[in-house]
Amino acid sequence: MSTPSFSATLNLLRATARLEERFAGELGSVHGLALKEVLLLMHLERAPLNRLSRIDLAKRLHVSPSTVTRMTTPLEKLGCVGREADPRDARLAYVVLSEAGQRLVGEARATLERMAADLFRDRWAKSEIATLADLLGRLTAGQPGDLS
Incomplete structure (x- = not known):
């Protein structure tokens, strides 16, 4: 028999996988x-001076710094991000x-916002969505890089 906490965790993991697949x-x-x-681009957009170290990005994305390096290489080739040395x-x-990255992240954010609205449109009332956002926000409180 599952506890409510275990069931909630499994449902969150399943929902996360579904959302990532759909949004990706x-x-x-x-x-x-x-x-x-x-x-990654949204975190840079929110950061002071639109810049973060690879280590800070890794913490916000919950990946390793080497993964951030692998992610930024194609973004650099596209002209979305650059590198800046610390003086x-x-x-x-x-x-x-x-x-160029600022323009692209603005467009991608609009797509994400539209997809989020479509996801919840026929399922829950606005008050229920607000409650869900609040509950999930409490679950992740204190972690770096809130994008909401």
Whole structure:
């Protein structure tokens, strides 16, 4: 017999997988980006000076710094991000959102917002969606990089 906490966790994991699959397909076909790439760009968009270190991005995306490096390489080739050295610490480099990246992340955010609205439109009332957002926000409180 499952506890409510265990059932909730399994349902969250299943929902996450479903959302990632659904959102990734449309983001890829419309914008040519993976979901994690869009999230990376959104984190840069919210950051002071539109830049973050690879380590900070890794923490926000829940991936390793080497994964961030693999993610940023194609984004650099597309002109969405650049690299910026820290003038006081040669070991530290930042990933910086470019103007092209700002335009692309704005377009991708609009797609995500539309898809989110479509996802909930026929399922729940606005008050229920607000409650869900609040509950999930409490679950992730204190973690870096809130994008809502």
